[in-house]
Amino acid sequence: MNMKRTLHLIPLVISPYLLPAQLTVDNTMNPLELVQNMLLGPGITASNVLFNSASGTFVSEQAGSFNNGTSSLGWDQGVILASGSIAVANGPNTSGSFTLGGGNFGASDPDLEILSGYSMNDVARLEFDFIPTEDSVWLRFAFGSEEYPEYVCSAANDAFGIFLSGPGITGPFENNAVNVAVVPGGNIPISINTVNSGIPGGLNSASNCAQLDPDWEQNSAYYVDNTGSTEIQLDGQTVAMTAVAAVISGSMYHLKLVIADGGDTAFDSAVFIAANGFTSDLFSTINEPASYDPQVRVDALNGLLFFHDHMGSDAEVTITDRIGRTVLRERSLGQGVQPLNIAALSTGMYILHLTG
Numbered sequence: 001m002n003m004k005r006t007l008h009l010i011p012l013v014i015s016p017y018l019l020p021a022q023l024t025v026d027n028t029m030n031p032l033e034l035v036q037n038m039l040l041g042p043g044i045t046a047s048n049v050l051f052n053s054a055s056g057t058f059v060s061e062q063a064g065s066f067n068n069g070t071s072s073l074g075w076d077q078g079v080i081l082a083s084g085s086i087a088v089a090n091g092p093n094t095s096g097s098f099t100l101g102g103g104n105f106g107a108s109d110p111d112l113e114i115l116s117g118y119s120m121n122d123v124a125r126l127e128f129d130f131i132p133t134e135d136s137v138w139l140r141f142a143f144g145s146e147e148y149p150e151y152v153c154s155a156a157n158d159a160f161g162i163f164l165s166g167p168g169i170t171g172p173f174e175n176n177a178v179n180v181a182v183v184p185g186g187n188i189p190i191s192i193n194t195v196n197s198g199i200p201g202g203l204n205s206a207s208n209c210a211q212l213d214p215d216w217e218q219n220s221a222y223y224v225d226n227t228g229s230t231e232i233q234l235d236g237q238t239v240a241m242t243a244v245a246a247v248i249s250g251s252m253y254h255l256k257l258v259i260a261d262g263g264d265t266a267f268d269s270a271v272f273i274a275a276n277g278f279t280s281d282l283f284s285t286i287n288e289p290a291s292y293d294p295q296v297r298v299d300a301l302n303g304l305l306f307f308h309d310h311m312g313s314d315a316e317v318t319i320t321d322r323i324g325r326t327v328l329r330e331r332s333l334g335q336g337v338q339p340l341n342i343a344a345l346s347t348g349m350y351i352l353h354l355t356g
Helices: 031-039 110-116 216-222
Strands: 007-012 024-026 044-051 063-067 078-082 120-132 136-145 159-165 223-225 236-238 241-246 253-262 269-279 296-299 304-309 316-321 326-331 336-341 348-355
Touching (some): 031 078, 031 120, 031 269, 110 120, 110 159, 110 253, 136 159, 216 223, 253 269
Parallel strands (some): 007 348
Antiparallel strands (some): 024 063, 044 120, 063 078, 078 269, 120 253, 136 236, 136 241, 136 269, 159 253, 296 304, 304 336, 316 326, 316 348
């Protein structure tokens, strides 16, 4: 008897010729341009862009774009928001306590305070209305900070949230929003005290982490130590994550991306969002070379995935889960339509990598 499977796949193409390079940032685009030109992917139209509750037409030191993120983040370019100047992320990692200051001093966000458990400062809040073409939306991100590792399990709990509100959504936050930026497999929010190395910094008490997540030490699987990195300044970060939410096709929703310093105004944090990484298209691509046009089709009933391979017999096909673990790897059979047996995969969202 065949069992019907539901598989959400985001094909991801990474060029094997991209070498490690220092991440660089730029804030010449205003928030409106960042949303329309960098953030939006297939299946999404956006309007009414605001940054820190003001018009999105003004440039801010807390919002911009980044390049050369492939080695440290998993994608080359995208949008960066920071609790201070975005320049804090420029590589390499030269200091364990680097800070540039700046930011939106004293400004907070009530929803983010709920997630962090502490008062917030230097908020960077990007929000807009959007209409999806499909019944799901995805947003690819990574959170990083200079609070790592010294201030893990302290009151300096910087945090990041993605708050979604609209038809069919009922949550505890403003406008009945829900937070979709969570640790994989649950509803634990993204912050210094929830995703880290699993070791309290200095003389900090583990109880400060445990009050947000009793299993906080297990979340070290989603943490990356950037000490000595040649690519990025931030001392630590999460692995690349994907926020996923069910929506109603053609309906208007509101999205709020917000990051802030928790408990203090120093040692800033930043969030990186993949270029064209906010999408409602099931088979969207990230970092896809312009000359490469994969076509993907899922036969869930028979456990098969078909893709059109233009790379040839030297291509390698890899499927990873949402936290980057490899669940399937095969060598392509050659150019043309290739079948891939995915019957052993559990229901969930996976990422298809084609390299060659």
